Amino acid sequence: MEFDVVIVGAGPAGLSAAIRLMQQANDASQELTVCVVEKGSEVGAHILSGAVIEPSALNELIPDWKAQGAPLLTEVTEDQIVMLKDAENSQTFPNAIVPKTMHNEGNYIVSLGNVCRWLAQQAENLGVEVFPGFAASELIIEDGIVRGIITGDMGVAADGSEKHDFMPGMELRAKYTLFSEGSRGHLGKQLISQFKLDEGKDAQHYGIGIKELWDIDPAKHQAGLVVHGSGWPLSENGASGGFFLYHAENNQVVVGLITDLNYSNPHLSPFDEFQRMKHHPVLKQYLEGGKRVSYGARAITKGGYNCLPKMTFPGGLLIGCDAGTLNFSKIKGTHTAMKSGMVAAETIFSAIQGGDEGGKELTAFTAAWESTWAFKELYGSRNFGPAMHKFGPMLGGAFNFVDQNLFSIPVTLHDTEEDYAQLKPAASVSPIQYPKPDGVLSFDKLTSVFLSNTNHAEDQPCHLKLKDDSIPLQVNLPKWAEPAQRFCPAGVYEVVKDDVTGADRFQINSQNCVHCKTCDIKDPSQNITWVTPEGAGGPNYPNM
Structure with a gap:
């Protein structure tokens, strides 16, 4: 199938690009064919974010979004920034000393999955073809030019044979292909490597975000309240990150923990850190008496400006979190991802309108992107992450307060070590004993995965590829x-005893995978590669 533009991933960046392309085409009365492929069973099924959304890009893309029924229903009414000192004590900071990037006046608490469902409807109304349930599994590269993608085969058995319902993948060819797969995109990772897009950049940095949706006692609900914090329990184990708790509509709160993936203790479990954190009085006061209704996890690309790769290559563009446009100083990336997609759309449409038959490197994108408020925002926050990593939450926070609130400090801090390379040998650090979940505020992994509605077609090839099958037991087990x-928040990886020999065996429960990509990022031997499973597999997040 041939299109003018193929977009991989129906997230905020990809859908914004699709909408902007068709807006321009319709305004110019020009025929344009645009296709969006999405690996989730429906748009929004794989979307996971906090999320507090800044509507700046949406205001530009669809100025009358309120009248069009966009699901931005709960405006932020109050910000709280809290430091958890230990399991019982905390300190709330006055807003006057909080970096202004963390203030949320005019922002909205949303389900980003529902926002994407709504954006997809707007795109389809404009004539975009949206194909959910189709995973973009391979690049089409000819003579050094990206010509499109190939969707994954359906109906392949674990041994590689064709089942009765086999359906081969399709070639989707385009003049230009946009990659908006989200953090650590499977194809984006290949593009960055093949075209050396990260040459001269700092190593990219990531976090793992784990989130739950709760129904709580209406008497405890404060619609519009946003609570952010850091400290315990991660600080107890020398790790960094932060939590969030947002009061959405319908007596629901979303609660989550972002663990920076540069942690050094291999005994650390981000999932278990999150579960015990919910017992802190700051969070327990809201959750107690409530009911957990959904669970999910997703990696976050948070390196920002210093790690932002070149986003152009012959035949396409890398946008949104596939490139790493998130502004971690705001703990927000939706608005910048959307803007990157809009600029990409404007660049592509201008080229096609001028008679471009595709395949070129759209270098005009770079200048257009660097002139936007989104790029300038990323540049202004370039020191946020490195300061926190180098100086810790207190001194790093003070640095960022000065840099963001008082005056721009004329230096650029760098953080060049890969996250996976930070793990220390297991023997050199203390093991961590996590409390048993109580089934009320804290839970086990398998119970949690059940709430994510995760499912993969039975009897299909494992999508978690080991470069060397011997490394987990011969290298990773004795050393780390x-x-x-x-580090997997879904119980995918286990070391178990073989029933016959009693020897250790490395087991991959790929059916549990929530597509967070943490294994692809944090494995210290870089032995695990996440590839797309059969389309429509994975989580099915409601209201996440």
Whole structure:
């Protein structure tokens, strides 16, 4: 199938690009064919974010979004910034000393999945073809030019044979292809490597965000309240990150923990850190008496300006979190992702309108992108992450307060070590004993995965590829106590005893995978590669 533009991923960046392309085409009365492929069973099924959304890009894209029924229903009414000192004590900071990037006046608490469902409807109304349930599994590269993608085969058995319902993948060819797969995109990772897009940049940095949706006691609900914080329990183990708790509509709150993936103790489990954090009085006061209704996890690309790769290559563009446009100083990336997609759309449409038959490197994008408020925002926040990593939450926070609130400090801090390379040998650090979940505020991994509605077609090839099958037991287990057992938030990786021999065996429960990509990022041997499973597999997040 041939299109003018193929877009990989129906997230905020990809859908904004699709809408902007068709807006221009319709305004110019020019025929344009645009296709969006989405690996989730429906648009929004794989979308996971906090989320507090800044509507700046949406205001530009669809100025009458309120009248059009966009699901931005709960405006932020109050900000709280809290430091958890230990399991019982905390300190709330006055807003006057909080970096202004963390203030949320005029922003909205949303389900980003529902926002994307609404954006997809707007795109389809304009003539975009949206194909959910189709995973873009391979690049089409000819003579050094990206010519489109190939969707994954359907109906392939675990041994590689064709089942009765086999359907081969399709070639989707385009003049230009936009990649908006989200953090650590499977194809984006290949593009960055093949075209050396990260040459001269700092190593990219990531976090793992784990989130739950709760129904709470209406008497405890404060619609519009936004609570952010850091400290315990991560600080107890020398790790960094932060939590969020947002009061959405309908007596619901979303609660989550972002763990920076540069942590050094291989015994650390981001999932278990989150579960015990919910017992802190700051969070417990809202959750107690409530009911957990959904669970999910997703990696976050948070390196920002210093790590932002070149976003152009012959035949296409890398946009949104696939490139890393999130502004971590705001803990927000939707508005910048959308803006990157809009600029990409304007660049592509201008080229096609001028008679471009595709395949070129759209270098005009770079200048257009660098002139936007989004790029300038990323540049202004370039020191936020490195300051927190180098100086810790207190001194780093003070640095960022000066840099963001008082005057721009004329230096650029760098953080060049890869996250996966930070793990220390297991024998050199203390093991961590996590409390048993109580089933009221804290839960186990398998119970949690059940709430994510995760499912993959039975009897299909494992989508978690090991470069060397021997490494988990011969290298990772003796050196790092095989940390995949703990950094995965879905219980995918286990070291178990073989029923016959009694020897250790590395087991991959790929059916549990919530597509967070943490294993692809944090494995210390870089032995795990996440590839797309059969389309429509994975989580099915409602209201996340």
